[in-house]
Amino acid sequence: MPLENFGSILNFAAELEKQDRDFFAAAAGNPACAPYREVFEQFAADAAKHIKTVLRTRRENVTEMILEPIRDFTRAPYCEECVAVDRMTLAEALATANRRVDRAERYYSEAAVKIKALPEVARALKNLAKKHKKHREILVSKQ
Numbered sequence: 235m236p237l238e239n240f241g242s243i244l245n246f247a248a249e250l251e252k253q254d255r256d257f258f259a260a261a262a263g264n265p266a267c268a269p270y271r272e273v274f275e276q277f278a279a280d281a282a283k284h285i286k287t288v289l290r291t292r293r294e295n296v297t298e299m300i301l302e303p304i305r306d307f308t309r310a311p312y313c314e315e316c317v318a319v320d321r322m323t324l325a326e327a328l329a330t331a332n333r334r335v336d337r338a339e340r341y342y343s344e345a346a347v348k349i350k351a352l353p354e355v356a357r358a359l360k361n362l363a364k365k366h367k368k369h370r371e372i373l374v375s376k377q
Contacts (some may be wrong), residue, residue: 235308235309235310236307236308236309237304237307237308237309237345237348238303238304238305238307239303239304240292240295240304240349240352240355241292242304243304243307243345243348243349244288244289244291244292244355245292246309246312246341247284247288247341247342247345247359247362248285248288248289248292250312250337250338250341251281251282251284251285251288251338252281252285253314253316253334254277254278254281254334254338255278255281255282255285256278257316257319257330257331257334258274258275258277258278258281258331259274259275259278260319260320261274261319261322261327261330261331262274262275262278263320264319264320264322264327266322266323266324266327267322267324267327269324270324270327270328270331270376273372273373273376274327274331277331277335277369280365280369284362284365287358287362288358288362291354291355291358294354295352295354295355304348304349307344307345307348311340312337312340312341314333314334314337317330328373328377331373332370332373335366335369335370335373336366336370338362338363338366338369339363339366339367339370342359342360342362342363342366343359343360343363345359346359346360346363
């Protein structure tokens with residue numbers, strides 16, 4: 235499904251963050267992931283903050299949302315099937331966490347380029363990409 239405008243880009247960003255929040259909260263509760271419980275809890279809390287940031291950005295820039303059409307940007311490369319986190323091994327959870335963090339960083343970076351005509355929104359998306367990059371660095375440093 236194409237992401238054709240400002241609103242669809244930010245709505246999809248909120249969906250991705252909600253999926254990540256749910257994944258990291260479930261991973262934090264998985265006994266196999268106990269060594270990473272604090273990291274996963276922090277990532278879940280950060281995803282909740284990111285949802286608020288995305289929704290605030292959308293709300294504050296709503297007057298701009300109709301003006302700029304977006305081309306050649308779809309959801310498909312960023313979609314991932316949900317799996318039963320409570321049955322994952324630590325290795326599976328870490329691999330999934332790495333994929334999710336990479337996906338989010340890639341999405342925000344690419345979305346910022348697509349929406350560069352709206353500098354404030356592009357800046358907010360770039361900041362979210364940086365936050366996900368820091369998450370990846372945390373995961374790499376802990377392994």
